[in-house]
Amino acid sequence: MQRQLKWIVLALAAFTIMGSYYTYDSIAPIAELLRNQRGFSQQQIGSLNAVFSLPNIPLAIVGGILIDRIGAARAALAATMLCTVGAVLTAIGDPYGLMVIGRLFFGLGNETLYIALLVGISQWFHAGGTALAIAIFFSLARVGSYAADTSTRWAAPAYAMGWQPPLWLAAAFTASGLVTALAYYLIDARNAHLRGAGPPSEHFEVRSLVGFGRSFWFILWLNVLFASVFFPFRSTFSIQYFQDAKGITLGQAGVANSWVFFAAIFATPVVGLVADRFGRRATLLTVGAGLMPLTFLVLVATDWPLWVSTAMMGVSFSVIPAVIWPATAMLVEKRRIGTAFGLVNMLQSLGLAASNYAAGWLNDKFKAGPRNVDGYDGMLSLFAMLSCVAFISTVLLRIRERRREGGGIEAVVVTSAASPHQRH
Incomplete structure (x- = not known):
């Protein structure tokens, strides 16, 4: 029974987050429309995704603690409701302040939803296969991001009507997640005995935020670096940059950008399967980090196809x-x-907000646009620098893990393989 239910829970979790992924990525496809139809600056556009992250700097950890107290499924349902409210306010979007408030509300709900679903999957797959399950979760969820990018083609009539209809479409996707979040909550409530979850904490102690091992802090740092490059570029500025720098249409830029998650849809489960079966997590991180600076080198220094x-x-x-x-x-x-996931997301949100704001500021400072493509060099240099820091950090982590006899991210593979019911 548990075997069948855990896969149903995984599917419901993926469909729930899929709508939120679509809505988060709905800003990049309309960036040019916001610039031309509403006169938004690059910094204002960047702020729409920066403000998504800002509230989670102090509140992501609160969401994580709350999840540990009230349960992942209940927290996910409440967070989906808040996401829907935020998506609707963003779609109304006039004046600009209302759009910012909408993105703020959406960010508050989305980060808690994200953490809650990850915790829920970890609990339901406590007996084994966690890496593959989470990889499949993200692979399916990123179909939402892929759909958002390609919506410039399959929903072209909506974009032809202006900046607002695409945002209403995004709000509808987010609202659909309420149905799957409710189904997940009902299944989880009726079968709580089948999932693996420790007893809830009776009270919160500040020391619980720092009582993690050194490997955890390495992992956290790498997560922040990766996210500070990936999301601000891909989800805020990439489509606009592709249009201005490569001279292509909105539809072509959206499709080119969609290859990011199209590749991830297939690559993520493969990486998860390898991690579960063979370990080598530090090695996988090093390979992944090495590709990131190469990405920007190929993008800027070659005439290779964008895909x-x-x-x-x-x-x-x-x-x-x-x-x-x-x-x-x-x-x-x-x-x-x-609590651990909340701490990761708190610091990740700080990186996302700072990176989005800095990239928009650099584009405005150097007057980036279709008539001044070189103005994007500042933003691209920022992302390239962060990518190189991430790569160096993963190399150092791999060296450290090879010198240790146990207890690191490689050791958890050995532990879980020997005793799948003891993952601490």
Whole structure:
């Protein structure tokens, strides 16, 4: 019974987050429309995704603690409701302040939803296969991002009507997640005895935020670096950059950008399967991190088709869900998984907000646009620098893991293989 239900839970979780992924990525396809039809600056456009992350700097950890207290399924349902409210306010979107508030609400709900579903999957797959399950979760969820990018073609009539109809379409996708979140909650409530979850914490202690091993902090740092490059470029500025720098249409830019998640849809489960079966997590991280700076080198220094660089970025980012999140779940106690994920997302949100804002500021400072393509050099240099720091960090992590006899991200593979019911 547990075997069948855990796959149903995985499917419901993936469909729930899929709508939110679509909505998060709905800003990049309309960036040019916002610039031309509403006169938004690059910094204002960047702020729409920066404000998504800002509230989660202090509140992501609160969401993680709350999940540990009230349960992942209940928290996911409440968060989906908040996401829907935020998506609707963003779609109304006039004046600009209302759009910002909508993205703020959406960000508040989305990060808690994200953490809750990851915790829920970790609990239902506690007996084995965590890396593959989380990889499949992200692979299916990123269909939402792929759909958002390609919507410039399959929903072209909506874009022809202006900036607002595409945002209403995004709100509808987010609202559909309420149905699957409710179904997940009902299944989880009736079968709580089948999932693996430690007893809830009776009270919160500040020391619980720092009582993690050194490998956990390495993993957290890498997550922040990866996310600070990947999401601000791909989900905020890439489509606009492709149009201006490569001279292509909105539809062509959306399709080119979609290759990031099209590649990840297939690469992520493969990486997850390898991580579950063979381990080598630090090695996988090093390979993934090495691809990221190469992505920007190919993008800027060659005339290769855009899909080459975007597919490379998709493969690179596949290691995050397939390696980092499962490793995080394995390195902490079950009753503290929500808190650990919340701490990761808190610092990740800080990186996302700072990177989005900085990239928009650099584009405005150097007057980036179709008439000044070189103005994007500042933004691209920022992302390339962060990519190189991430690569160097993964190399150092791999050296450290090879010198250790146990206890790191490689050791959890050995532990889980020997005793699949003891993942702490």
